[in-house]
Amino acid sequence: MSEWVDIGPASALGERVPLQAEVDGVPVVVVRCGKELYAVEDRCTHDGESFAGAEVESCELICPRHGSHFDLRTGDALTPPAYEPLRTYSAREQNGRILVEQPS
Numbered sequence: 001m002s003e004w005v006d007i008g009p010a011s012a013l014g015e016r017v018p019l020q021a022e023v024d025g026v027p028v029v030v031v032r033c034g035k036e037l038y039a040v041e042d043r044c045t046h047d048g049e050s051f052a053g054a055e056v057e058s059c060e061l062i063c064p065r066h067g068s069h070f071d072l073r074t075g076d077a078l079t080p081p082a083y084e085p086l087r088t089y090s091a092r093e094q095n096g097r098i099l100v101e102q103p104s
Contacts, residue, residue, distance in 0.1 A: 004092070004099040013037075013098060016056050023089070023100045030091050030098055031072050033059040038072035039091035039100045045077060045084035061086075 007021035007030065019030045020042055027042035029051050042050050044063045053064040060069045060078065068082035075086035090101040 002090075003102040005102055006097050007100055008098055010093045010096050010098055018051065018054060018056060018061070019098060020050070020052065021100070024102050026103045028089060028100055029054070029061065030100060031056050031061060033072055036073075037091040037093060037098065039089040040070065040072065040075055041087040041089075043086075044068065044082060045086060046082035 005023045007023065008019060013019045013030060013032050015032050021028055028039050029042045030037055030039045044051065046066055046068050049065060051061060051063065055062045059072045061072055062069050066081050069078040070086050071078055075088040077083050077085055089103060092099050
């Protein structure tokens with residue numbers, strides 16, 4: 001059975017405002033795209049740095065340093081210089097809180 005970790009209030013998350021948190025020692029970024037929530041590891045696969053300051057556009061997370069685009073739905077790297085996908089996690093909203101499934 002999956003365990004879910006509460007990472008904060010849903011009000012802290014907007015379509016263009018990612019929510020950064022740590023889940024069981026793993027840094028994650030949660031993004032709202034339409035009615036869905038997506039969570040990915042907070043580590044660009046190009047340079048290993050955090051997505052702090054990243055923009056979100058059309059369900060894509062854009063790395064603030066080199067401009068790589070990642071598909072939030074799949075984690076796939078869409079543009080260079082990143083080629084490796086991001087690790088993805090399940091996320092949901094419940095009772096006004098954001099929950100992320102604990103990494104396995």
